[in-house]
Amino acid sequence: MQTVRKDVVVVGLGAFGSAALWRLAHRGVRVAGVEQHSIGHDQGSSHGDTRLFRIACMEHPGLSPIALKSLELWTGLAAETGETYVRQTGLLYVGNPGSKTITGPQAAGVPVELLTHEQVVARQPQYDVQPGQVGVWDPGAGICYPERNVRAHVAAARRLGADVHANTTVLAIEGTTVYTPTLAIEADQVVIAAGAGLRHFVPDLPLKHTPTPVNWFRPKDSADFSLARFPAFIWEFSDEMSLWGHGSDEGYAVKVGADPVATVNVEDAVARAFPELEPKPFAVRPCHVTDSPDGQFLVGRISEHVTIAGGDSGHGFKHCAGIGELLAQLVLGEPAYCPTDFMNPHRFS
Numbered sequence: 001m002q003t004v005r006k007d008v009v010v011v012g013l014g015a016f017g018s019a020a021l022w023r024l025a026h027r028g029v030r031v032a033g034v035e036q037h038s039i040g041h042d043q044g045s046s047h048g049d050t051r052l053f054r055i056a057c058m059e060h061p062g063l064s065p066i067a068l069k070s071l072e073l074w075t076g077l078a079a080e081t082g083e084t085y086v087r088q089t090g091l092l093y094v095g096n097p098g099s100k101t102i103t104g105p106q107a108a109g110v111p112v113e114l115l116t117h118e119q120v121v122a123r124q125p126q127y128d129v130q131p132g133q134v135g136v137w138d139p140g141a142g143i144c145y146p147e148r149n150v151r152a153h154v155a156a157a158r159r160l161g162a163d164v165h166a167n168t169t170v171l172a173i174e175g176t177t178v179y180t181p182t183l184a185i186e187a188d189q190v191v192i193a194a195g196a197g198l199r200h201f202v203p204d205l206p207l208k209h210t211p212t213p214v215n216w217f218r219p220k221d222s223a224d225f226s227l228a229r230f231p232a233f234i235w236e237f238s239d240e241m242s243l244w245g246h247g248s249d250e251g252y253a254v255k256v257g258a259d260p261v262a263t264v265n266v267e268d269a270v271a272r273a274f275p276e277l278e279p280k281p282f283a284v285r286p287c288h289v290t291d292s293p294d295g296q297f298l299v300g301r302i303s304e305h306v307t308i309a310g311g312d313s314g315h316g317f318k319h320c321a322g323i324g325e326l327l328a329q330l331v332l333g334e335p336a337y338c339p340t341d342f343m344n345p346h347r348f349s
């Protein structure tokens with residue numbers, strides 16, 4: 001077995017790990033990344049062409065600075081490569097006044113626009129909005145592109161000198177040595193960003209694996225479901241069900257997901273909420289979410305030499321570039337650019 005020596009080794013090059021690799025390489029750190037599949041693969045949590053990008057995050061007020069950091073980093077990378085990593089079309093939250101869907105984005109500390117019931121109906125005739133429901137418009141929101149962005153992080157890291165071992169499974173981590181079938185990578189620090197595989201390396205973490213498909217629908221006729229007319233949305237349709245998605249972009253159809261996935265039939269939900277869409281999806285792709293008990297990520301040190309990032313809880317992609325920057329800061333002992341306590345992996349112990 002060959003042995004190599006690095007400052008940092010990153011295990012798992014999906015959303016969080018690829019971004020950490022990039023931000024560490026950006027600092028001139030000698031870093032290696034190991035990924036069991038190809039880069040930008042469709043076997044983890046970071047595939048399905050698009051993800052919602054939000055700045056006024058309803059899940060926690062501490063998330064907005066991280067989304068803004070992702071935006072800053074992706075905008076800088078786009079200027080280098082000429083690719084688009086985030087498309088800001090705005091996002092509409094719809095729900096009952098007083099619900100978390102409406103109050104959460106308002107508490108995020110970034111500019112939003114409140115919309116009356118009548119304004120929501122006038123803007124979005126495609127919705128069958130419930131009486132009394134209102135809206136919040138997050139103008140900086142839109143969509144981002146999981147496979148493309150992950151590949152771009154890894155390509156940028158490679159240009160900056162990172163070693164990338166794709167199609168290589170990490171079999172074990174002992175201390176700060178990472179073992180693949182043919183290689184031992186000795187490092188000062190290890191970052192584990194293995195998504196659903198995180199518990200394989202850190203079994204005590206209270207994480208739950210939830211299969212969550214990506215569903216694409218087509219309009220029945222000429223009703224306008226383009227991204228410009230039908231921007232990204234999160235709609236608390238009833239006490240039992242929320243819907244999320246966005247209109248069709250170049251090469252994509254209308255994406256709709258329903259929560260909670262375990263109890264809501266997405267075809268019934270689409271038939272009730274968007275009568276102008278065909279209720280049968282024309283494409284469904286399996287994907288999965290790794291949930292934490294409080295729905296927030298686990299990002300931080302678990303020992304002197306090991307830092308983890310996981311528990312994506314279904315809303316992590318938009319934050320991944322910002323989390324990558326945070327991981328680089330945490331690993332190197334730099335001051336963090338935003339508060340991290342709410343993501344502390346020790347908060348459940």
Ligand SMILES: Cc1cc2nc3c(=O)[nH]c(=O)nc-3n(C[C@H](O)[C@H](O)[C@H](O)COP(=O)(O)OP(=O)(O)OC[C@H]3O[C@@H](n4cnc5c(N)ncnc54)[C@H](O)[C@@H]3O)c2cc1C
Nearest residue numbers: 012014015016036044045052170194195197312316317318
């Ligand atoms: C259907 C769906 C819709 C979503 N919608 C949104 C959205 O609209 N907006 C949003 O922000 N987020 C959304 N998310 C969540 C987002 O996609 C996740 O937060 C993010 O992809 C998680 O990234 P990760 O790095 O934790 O996991 P992953 O991207 O899965 O990365 C983990 C990586 O580790 C690798 N790995 C695991 N074990 C090993 C090993 N032993 N050796 C080597 N490599 C290993 C895996 O192969 C994988 O590449 C959605 C998720 C799903 C499933």
